[in-house]
Amino acid sequence: MAVHTVLEENEIKRILSLYDVGDLIDYKGITQGIENTNYFLKTSKEKYILTIFEKRVNNRDLPFYLDLMDHIKSQGINCPRSLLSNQKKRLQSIKKKKLAIFTFIHGKCLKNWNKDICYSVGKELAKLHKLSTNFHKERNNDFSIDKWVSIFEKLKKKVGNFFPNTDSIISKELNFLKENWLKNLPKGIIHGDLFPDNILFKNNKISGIIDFYFSCTDFFIYDLAITINAWCFNKNKFQHRFFSSLVNGYQSERKLTEHEKNKLNISLRGAAIRFLLTRLLDFYKEEKNFLKKDPLDFLNILSFHTRNDLKC
Numbered sequence: 266m267a268v269h270t271v272l273e274e275n276e277i278k279r280i281l282s283l284y285d286v287g288d289l290i291d292y293k294g295i296t297q298g299i300e301n302t303n304y305f306l307k308t309s310k311e312k313y314i315l316t317i318f319e320k321r322v323n324n325r326d327l328p329f330y331l332d333l334m335d336h337i338k339s340q341g342i343n344c345p346r347s348l349l350s351n352q353k354k355r356l357q358s359i360k361k362k363k364l365a366i367f368t369f370i371h372g373k374c375l376k377n378w379n380k381d382i383c384y385s386v387g388k389e390l391a392k393l394h395k396l397s398t399n400f401h402k403e404r405n406n407d408f409s410i411d412k413w414v415s416i417f418e419k420l421k422k423k424v425g426n427f428f429p430n431t432d433s434i435i436s437k438e439l440n441f442l443k444e445n446w447l448k449n450l451p452k453g454i455i456h457g458d459l460f461p462d463n464i465l466f467k468n469n470k471i472s473g474i475i476d477f478y479f480s481c482t483d484f485f486i487y488d489l490a491i492t493i494n495a496w497c498f499n500k501n502k503f504q505h506r507f508f509s510s511l512v513n514g515y516q517s518e519r520k521l522t523e524h525e526k527n528k529l530n531i532s533l534r535g536a537a538i539r540f541l542l543t544r545l546l547d548f549y550k551e552e553k554n555f556l557k558k559d560p561l562d563f564l565n566i567l568s569f570h571t572r573n574d575l576k577c
Contacts, residue, residue, distance in 0.1 A: 268294035270302045270317045270360055280357060283350045284366060286310055297462060300478060312369035317362050322478050324363050329404050330477050331355055340396045343370060343473040372465030372472030380510035383496055387514030389471055390459060390492055394485045395519055397454035406481040408539055410446050414439055416542045423549055428564060438538055445531050447484050450524060455488035456480055460495040486525040489515060490532035494566050501565040512577050526577045530570060537567035
C-alpha cells in the first residue's frame, strides 16, 4: 500500500477547516501508487484528493509541480489543480510534511487496453510536450543517467542475488549508455512517469493525467520511450500494434525529427534502465507498507531493446 502517513478523522477535519470546501462526509486512504500518501475526500461541496508529499519529493520542487499543473490545466489538458486555502496558501504542513488538496478527476485507470487507447495516450503526451514550450520554468531531472550510475553503485553487491548476472548486465548497459546518451535533441517539460496508473479514463476516453512529481526538463524522445515501455508490453511480450499506434498518435500532434527517430533505441534502453534500477532500489527497502513493483519486468524490457531496434 502507499498510505505512508496515517491521518485520523479529526486531523483531516482540521486541515479542511483551512479551506472553503464544506464539511467532511467521508475519507479513505488510496493504496495505489508508491511515492506519496493520498486520501480521497468527500465533503458537503465536492470530492477532493489530499496529497501528503513523502521522502522522494523535495519540498523546494513543490512550487514547480503545482505551477506546472496549473499551466497544463489552463491549456486544456485535464489534471489536478491545487486549491488555495482561506489564507491564499497552496501548501500546508502536518507531521513535518507538506500537503496540498487537489481537485478530483473522475475516471479510472485501465487494466487492459487496445491500440486505440495507445493512440490516444501518444496523442496526449505530444500535446503535453507542445504545451511545455509555453511554460517558462525548468527543473533538472533527478533521475537521469548520473543517478542511474549512483543507484547501481549503491546496489552493486546486492543485485547479483536478485537474478543471475543482473550486475554484469546492468554494468555493461550503463557503460553503453554513458557513451551514447542523448544530446542536442528537442527538449522541454516531460511527465517522466506516464504509466497506466497515471492516466484516468472514462468511457475509454482520457479524462485526466495525474502524478507529475517526476516532471522535469529533459528530452521529449526519452519521455516517449518511458511511455512506450509502460504501454507496449503485455506480460513482458512486446505488442507491435500498440507501439505503432502510440507513436502514430504522438506524431499526429508533434512530428519526431529524424535525429529523434535515430535515437529511439537508446532512449528505450535508458528508460528501461531507469525503472529497473529504481525498482531494484525499492525492492531492497525495508520499509513497511511500501508497494514494491517487480524489477524483472524492466530487465526483460531492457533485454528486448538490446536485441531489437524499433523504427518509427
